[in-house]
Amino acid sequence: MNLPIGLGIPEGPPPTLAPRRKTRQLMVGGVGVGSDHPITVQSMTTTKTHDINATLQQIAQLATAGCDIVRVACPKTVDAEALPAIAAKSPIPVIADIHFQPKYIFAAIDAGCAAVRVNPGNIKEFDGRVKEVAKAAGDAGIPIRIGVNGGSLDKRLLEKYGKATPEALVESAIYEAGLFEEHGYGDIAISVKHSDPVLMVEAYRQLAAKTDYPLHLGVTEAGPKFMGTIKSSVAFGALLAEGIGDTIRVSLSADPVEEIKVGDQILQSLNLRPRKLEIVSCPSCGRAQVDVYKLAEEVTAGLDGMEFPLRVAVMGCVVNGPGEARDADLGVASGNGKGQIFVKGEVVETVPESKIVETLIAHANRIAEEEGLEQVAGAKAEVKVTR
Numbered sequence: 001m002n003l004p005i006g007l008g009i010p011e012g013p014p015p016t017l018a019p020r021r022k023t024r025q026l027m028v029g030g031v032g033v034g035s036d037h038p039i040t041v042q043s044m045t046t047t048k049t050h051d052i053n054a055t056l057q058q059i060a061q062l063a064t065a066g067c068d069i070v071r072v073a074c075p076k077t078v079d080a081e082a083l084p085a086i087a088a089k090s091p092i093p094v095i096a097d098i099h100f101q102p103k104y105i106f107a108a109i110d111a112g113c114a115a116v117r118v119n120p121g122n123i124k125e126f127d128g129r130v131k132e133v134a135k136a137a138g139d140a141g142i143p144i145r146i147g148v149n150g151g152s153l154d155k156r157l158l159e160k161y162g163k164a165t166p167e168a169l170v171e172s173a174i175y176e177a178g179l180f181e182e183h184g185y186g187d188i189a190i191s192v193k194h195s196d197p198v199l200m201v202e203a204y205r206q207l208a209a210k211t212d213y214p215l216h217l218g219v220t221e222a223g224p225k226f227m228g229t230i231k232s233s234v235a236f237g238a239l240l241a242e243g244i245g246d247t248i249r250v251s252l253s254a255d256p257v258e259e260i261k262v263g264d265q266i267l268q269s270l271n272l273r274p275r276k277l278e279i280v281s282c283p284s285c286g287r288a289q290v291d292v293y294k295l296a297e298e299v300t301a302g303l304d305g306m307e308f309p310l311r312v313a314v315m316g317c318v319v320n321g322p323g324e325a326r327d328a329d330l331g332v333a334s335g336n337g338k339g340q341i342f343v344k345g346e347v348v349e350t351v352p353e354s355k356i357v358e359t360l361i362a363h364a365n366r367i368a369e370e371e372g373l374e375q376v377a378g379a380k381a382e383v384k385v386t387r
């Protein structure tokens, strides 16, 4: 059955919760950062940077997952020596992450990194080297991120405030940015990360009110996948809902590809990035006439990789099922061992429960073909229908 179908692309730009806070603009390699550009998702490699092949392989995985900008650690000379090859071969801009040793800042700039992240709280004699850093970065035309972190706050501010309060984080960042500005360098992004989402949100709010630098959001050391996802989502959500934030990094004790998936989904949820596949599935309850969890997982797996916006409803019974399925681009309302398949609000067929997944995938692929898009659904995941 070939019904004409409009995909879930809304007319005009989709609504967001607030206009973006106006910032100055930066270029990190070929990626724009600031209010004139889409919010970007970052992550950081977990490989030893001096293992060039492993690092490039992980960067490729992150890029495939949707990572816009990647950061690599540079703790040793061998890591600094690997930066030219990594910067040259990476498919996305590489930021060198420098702690402790100012000499690696210059090595990273010489290596062709797209930007450098410095942590003024733990770089030796950093204040005295700002002039040199500003000149080297300015000559190379690359930005610097001043990355203040609650766990490694400048000792002076720790003494002044007693602990890493939002005020202390902000004062540190503004002070360091001011040193760069004194030397005529303003190509700066700032982060004021804290592991407590409440303190983090407050720090970024204060910072946003005081500067026009682009802000890189992060709840640092957010925790394992589940907890870290929640902490990052609520904190980023609060700030992004106020228009604050130009790049984000979800910090998880998990594969960094997971960080990209979470970051991507946070932005999609707030209409800050075009929505792709969206599964609307019910939580199931005593009325369910199908194993909703299994069905939703199988449909999600089967449609993995879908690059165009498609809202798919997977509903367990006829209470809310038909309503949600009708509102979606594609949907199923299950009951009595059957699934009513909806396409854009119309029931197009009723299939036995065992055929629901493959039928939904077939319709999704047909829609993709009609839109001139590559067939993606079902191509990446082998879907076994077991019912």
Ligand code: SF4
Binding pocket: 282, 283, 284, 285, 286, 287, 288, 289, 315, 316, 317, 318, 319, 320, 321
């Ligand atoms: S759609 Fe039906 S099964 Fe799913 S939660 Fe609602 S009432 Fe329960």
